[in-house]
Amino acid sequence: MAELISFEPATGAQLWRGPTGDVDAAVARARADWNGWAAQPLEYRAETMRRFANSVRAHADAFADLIARETGKPLWEARTEVDAVIGKVDISISAQHERTPRRRMEGALGARTAIRHKPHGVLAVLGPYNFPAHLPNGHIVPALLAGNAVVFKPSEKTPATGAFLVERFRDAGVPEGVIGLVQGGRDEGEALAGHPDIDGLLFTGSAAAGVSLSRQFADPPGKMLALELGGNNPLVVWDATDIHAAATMAVQSAFLSAGQRCTCARRLIVENGRHGPLLEEIGRLMERLIVGAPHDSPAPFMGPVIDNDAALHVQDAFLDLIMKGGIALRHLSRPAADKPFLTPGLIDVTDARERPDEEIFGPVLQVIRVPDFDHAVAEANATRYGLSASLIGGTPELYDRFWASTRAGVINWNRPTNGAPSNAPFGGVGMSGNHRPSAWYAADYCAYPVTSVEADQARATIGQGLRE
Numbered sequence: 001m002a003e004l005i006s007f008e009p010a011t012g013a014q015l016w017r018g019p020t021g022d023v024d025a026a027v028a029r030a031r032a033d034w035n036g037w038a039a040q041p042l043e044y045r046a047e048t049m050r051r052f053a054n055s056v057r058a059h060a061d062a063f064a065d066l067i068a069r070e071t072g073k074p075l076w077e078a079r080t081e082v083d084a085v086i087g088k089v090d091i092s093i094s095a096q097h098e099r100t101p102r103r104r105m106e107g108a109l110g111a112r113t114a115i116r117h118k119p120h121g122v123l124a125v126l127g128p129y130n131f132p133a134h135l136p137n138g139h140i141v142p143a144l145l146a147g148n149a150v151v152f153k154p155s156e157k158t159p160a161t162g163a164f165l166v167e168r169f170r171d172a173g174v175p176e177g178v179i180g181l182v183q184g185g186r187d188e189g190e191a192l193a194g195h196p197d198i199d200g201l202l203f204t205g206s207a208a209a210g211v212s213l214s215r216q217f218a219d220p221p222g223k224m225l226a227l228e229l230g231g232n233n234p235l236v237v238w239d240a241t242d243i244h245a246a247a248t249m250a251v252q253s254a255f256l257s258a259g260q261r262c263t264c265a266r267r268l269i270v271e272n273g274r275h276g277p278l279l280e281e282i283g284r285l286m287e288r289l290i291v292g293a294p295h296d297s298p299a300p301f302m303g304p305v306i307d308n309d310a311a312l313h314v315q316d317a318f319l320d321l322i323m324k325g326g327i328a329l330r331h332l333s334r335p336a337a338d339k340p341f342l343t344p345g346l347i348d349v350t351d352a353r354e355r356p357d358e359e360i361f362g363p364v365l366q367v368i369r370v371p372d373f374d375h376a377v378a379e380a381n382a383t384r385y386g387l388s389a390s391l392i393g394g395t396p397e398l399y400d401r402f403w404a405s406t407r408a409g410v411i412n413w414n415r416p417t418n419g420a421p422s423n424a425p426f427g428g429v430g431m432s433g434n435h436r437p438s439a440w441y442a443a444d445y446c447a448y449p450v451t452s453v454e455a456d457q458a459r460a461t462i463g464q465g466l467r468e
Helices: 023-038 042-058 060-071 075-099 134-146 159-171 186-193 207-218 243-259 276-288 308-323 373-380 396-405 442-446
Strands: 003-007 014-019 103-106 112-119 122-126 149-153 179-181 200-204 224-228 233-237 265-271 327-330 345-348 364-370 388-392 410-413 447-454
Touching (some): 003 159, 014 060, 014 159, 023 112, 023 149, 023 179, 023 186, 042 075, 042 134, 042 159, 060 075, 060 159, 075 134, 075 442, 112 134, 122 134, 134 159, 134 200, 134 442, 149 159, 159 179, 186 200, 207 224, 224 442, 233 243, 233 373, 243 265, 243 276, 243 364, 243 388, 265 276, 265 373, 276 327, 308 327, 364 373, 373 396, 396 410
Parallel strands (some): 122 149, 122 200, 149 179, 200 224, 233 265, 265 364
């Protein structure tokens, strides 16, 4: 059996080592155990999830420390992720009641129409590395509440966090077969996604992987596929009266989590001729940003990207933009060649020969200058993605135009692009997802509706078409 090793991005130190998992065994165990879990009342499963939240709360400090060390994100940010894991439980229970209620309607001749929901069965969850606890948990909790069994494969870059998360479920009394853990890399992920005995896959990751999964799941259309993918997200700043606030939100949108959020702003769209003060203020803030290790003091704004390969990929993407005619306003740099720390980069691509419609998953913000607001909206929509978009500044009427004309699943006004609450649906269109929004709407893809017409007695007649 192969072995998997996790390293701390900030130090290079080995953090975790363990064997890769057995996909067939995990799926078989889930298939055997899920009926007993599904047969339990919803309140039983809800109470189990509350115990899970209490277990996470009791281990919060250790959990945050582990997330920070394994991802490289600042400790303060890791703590917010742990809080989100805890908060997901009550939100998911409320969403389960609202999105999948039992309904009965009276019909003719004493019949009733009943609407209820059933779990799919065994759902696979593939988790990402950027939020290795919160994002898979956002699938797992609703799936378990609905009565499914889950086989979870964390990212191969954050296996320790995935194992810690599963231990909290088991602390709460979720049976081992109902929350299975498979460690591994691409081979294990492909084996789990293609396993004939799963009833669906809940995936968070890259658009390229999402396209591949869509093709794979086209053949068995009866299996649920929920895709939460990336974005080439626009941030439009227009007629902003508070330049410092606008610049602050631009920096937050682009560089939180070292740019490793699917909702991070990738393109800053500004009015040509009035962009100078805004870009100068953004530059001043960028110079003050602390890039450092998770436990540094003073606390850093952002840590490293996940590993050296990711850092090299971001560097190459920034250089490619320069080669295509982009003008670097703040150079992306790598302070230590053997560590994946990156200082954020700002580049004007207005006159570039080509603007690749790709998600650069790191701290790079591209500036595009336009002559008027119609062109700003056109630039915002000049992407095959459609996850997040934000307008900073303007009037309510201008925001109405922006909201109506912009194609995205999350559209904000005077807020960063990465401000998405868990008590609302979260998802995108285009290459950002497959119309299976998560968060508040996750209950929708974790169960299917069943319509029943019911009567206490069988009554039937054939009124026409019979011979005398």
